Amino acid sequence: MDHVYPTKDYAEYVIKESINNLKDVVINSGMPKTFDEIAQTLNITEEELRSKSLEICKLYEDYGKDKPCESGDEFADFPEDALELNCVKFLRKESLNFKEVRCKESNLISKRKEIDVENADIEPYHDSIITIRFYETFKYTPCVKNHPRFHMEYQVLGSNLLTELRDIIYCQCNFGPFFDISEYPTAKIIQDENAPNPGFFFIHDTFFNDTRNHKNPDYSSSIIKWMKKFHYTRDFTTANMQDTHFEDLKIRIGYPNVYQHHGACEHLFCITSVDLIDSSESLTRSEYPKISLCSNKRTISCDICNKTEAEYIVTNCPLHVRDPTRLCENCFFSFHYIDRTTKTCEFNAYKMYSPNPGNVENFTETKEELEVIDDPSVM
Numbered sequence: 001m002d003h004v005y006p007t008k009d010y011a012e013y014v015i016k017e018s019i020n021n022l023k024d025v026v027i028n029s030g031m032p033k034t035f036d037e038i039a040q041t042l043n044i045t046e047e048e049l050r051s052k053s054l055e056i057c058k059l060y061e062d063y064g065k066d067k068p069c070e071s072g073d074e075f076a077d078f079p080e081d082a083l084e085l086n087c088v089k090f091l092r093k094e095s096l097n098f099k100e101v102r103c104k105e106s107n108l109i110s111k112r113k114e115i116d117v118e119n120a121d122i123e124p125y126h127d128s129i130i131t132i133r134f135y136e137t138f139k140y141t142p143c144v145k146n147h148p149r150f151h152m153e154y155q156v157l158g159s160n161l162l163t164e165l166r167d168i169i170y171c172q173c174n175f176g177p178f179f180d181i182s183e184y185p186t187a188k189i190i191q192d193e194n195a196p197n198p199g200f201f202f203i204h205d206t207f208f209n210d211t212r213n214h215k216n217p218d219y220s221s222s223i224i225k226w227m228k229k230f231h232y233t234r235d236f237t238t239a240n241m242q243d244t245h246f247e248d249l250k251i252r253i254g255y256p257n258v259y260q261h262h263g264a265c266e267h268l269f270c271i272t273s274v275d276l277i278d279s280s281e282s283l284t285r286s287e288y289p290k291i292s293l294c295s296n297k298r299t300i301s302c303d304i305c306n307k308t309e310a311e312y313i314v315t316n317c318p319l320h321v322r323d324p325t326r327l328c329e330n331c332f333f334s335f336h337y338i339d340r341t342t343k344t345c346e347f348n349a350y351k352m353y354s355p356n357p358g359n360v361e362n363f364t365e366t367k368e369e370l371e372v373i374d375d376p377s378v379m
Contacts, residue, residue, distance in 0.1 A: 010252035120283035128158035153293035158247030182349040199261030302328035317347035
């Protein structure tokens with residue numbers, strides 16, 4: 001990665017040291033810190049200040065929507081004869097329409113709301129809040145401009161453990177295992193809680209492994225062994241993910257790091273900001289880590305009706321032109337089964353989960369409602 005993103009271009013920070021230095025400056029500055037102190041300084045009530053803050057937050061939530069072009073008519077200086085040309089008319093019409101804002105590619109998940117003062121258990125400016133952006137998996141090809149696409153953004157506290165973030169990261173691989181369900185299409189399954197679930201974060205020359213389950217294989221040892229063959233000058237170390245707080249990390253702001261799990265499923269991520277938590281943020285520790293943004297990635301439509309989101313993948317089926325074919329639930333059962341149990345022909349079917357992380361709010365509840373198949377032949 002160093003030949004693509006040279007580390008010398010990024011300053012190194014230890015989060016705890018940097019935040020402690022910032023904390024000393026803020027606390028000793030005498031500036032108002034809480035809503036009550038700020039309201040007294042402005043000579044207004046705390047309720048009025050909170051209402052004003054919520055109004056500002058609403059404006060922030062609307063950011064990313066289409067907004068009118070503020071640059072005015074870019075063709076105002078054109079000669080009148082040129083304005084009659086059809087090509088100029090078309091360009092002029094387009095330039096006066098709404099601009100596409102890049103931030104529109106994401107949705108604000110954690111809506112700003114009035115702070116729950118009663119349940120607040122974090123003192124303002126006594127903990128750090130860290131923003132981490134994850135990107136979709138992609139295959140890097142040298143000399144080809146293939147940039148990773150934004151996937152999700154998370155906010156964590158400096159006091160959170162790395163495992164707390166890993167447990168809420170949304171990825172389709174978390175729904176596995178994936179196997180043929182054509183014989184038992186209505187059965188619902190989940191992974192065994194004690195099944196291996198290996199993974200690691202690679203941050204600043206350190207592999208943070210999830211060793212909570214003793215069955216988890218150590219991916220990092222194989223990678224470090226492979227790196228030694230190329231005589232890397234840097235030394236790579238390992239640590240336990242469940243024993244490391246975010247404030248203990250040494251980081252480079254904006255520099256790509258790696259999260260790997262389920263074998264070869266890799267996600268690039270970077271820490272975009274580190275700051276002291278203040279009264280404008282939620283001060284309830286149980287809400288962190290949380291998702292702040294998710295991509296507007298489009299779902300995949302059914303190949304038959306083209307109206308509903310696909311939920312199944314069918315392969316080796318003589319009834320379809322495409323292989324594989326992606327189908328919604330209604331088309332899948334009506335096309336391949338009699339009474340949702342008897343197959344009309346031989347084929348393989350696999351459960352498909354939504355690529356849209358907008359469904360993440362129901363993710364935890366859905367996993368808890370699933371049932372385990374007792375028939376060992378299915379596994």
